Amino acid sequence: VERLILMTSLMTGARKQTVLTMRLKNLKGFTEDKLEREGAYKLHAGPCTGIDTKYDKPQVLYVPKQLAEELVTLAKSPMMNKRREKFLVQLAASHPGLTVAEADMYLFLSDQGNCYYMAKNDPRYTIVKSPQTGQVAETIKRKLITKASSPFPKNFSYHWLRATFAYQLYQRLQALVREGMLKSGEDIDFIQKRMHHESRETTENYLKLFKMTHEKIIAQEIWEEKL
Secondary structure (H helix, E strand, C coil): CHHHHHHHHHHHCCCHHHHCCCEHHHHCCCCHHHCCCCCEEEEEEECCCCECCHHHCCEEEEEEHHHHHHHHHHHHCHHHHHHHHHHHHHHHHHCCCCCCCHHHCECCECCCCCECECCCCCCCCCCCCCCCECCHHHHHHHHHHHHCCCCCCCCCCCHHHHHHHHHHHHHHHHHHHHCCCCCCCHHHHHHHHHHCCCCHHHHHHHHHHHHHHHHHHHHHHHHHHHC
């Protein structure tokens, strides 16, 4: 579950609130007849979808086929069925009279049957004083730091996955720019749309972080060769 929470952001560029408020109904479009030419499925997020987005703006995420298949497998697994049962039992006990349809159930639930992030259209949202806001990201971070090698950055945050998506997409598009299939600058426009940034400058700032790091590495390698 935690691996797929990470992979969904890394492979779609979605924010934490978007990933953690995905519902079962959102997976219904992952069928072969709806597979895009690039090998991904369109996933609509925002108003009327059940998936939260920043400022509640409509977004289209592109979910790679392999990731989509893993998400469907997770949703149908006995483990998640048990977690959804726990969710409904707790809902009946804590909020009598409230119900959640099967299609509106969260895709990602904890082993206690709790959602990781409470969507704004969740029937409990206006009642609960402190709705979940994705604290699972900190739990995953602690596990990564414990298990990963020592160079793993201690200041890692979940948002880095989104930035990494942008940079990997940038790297892939450079081949198209070199071949003349994209004009210089169109690659940034493409990334801006996939990241759902209003400002081109915001997209460029994401990429500058990685470019600067890359240049430092090159400079270091040249210096070491001279030594």
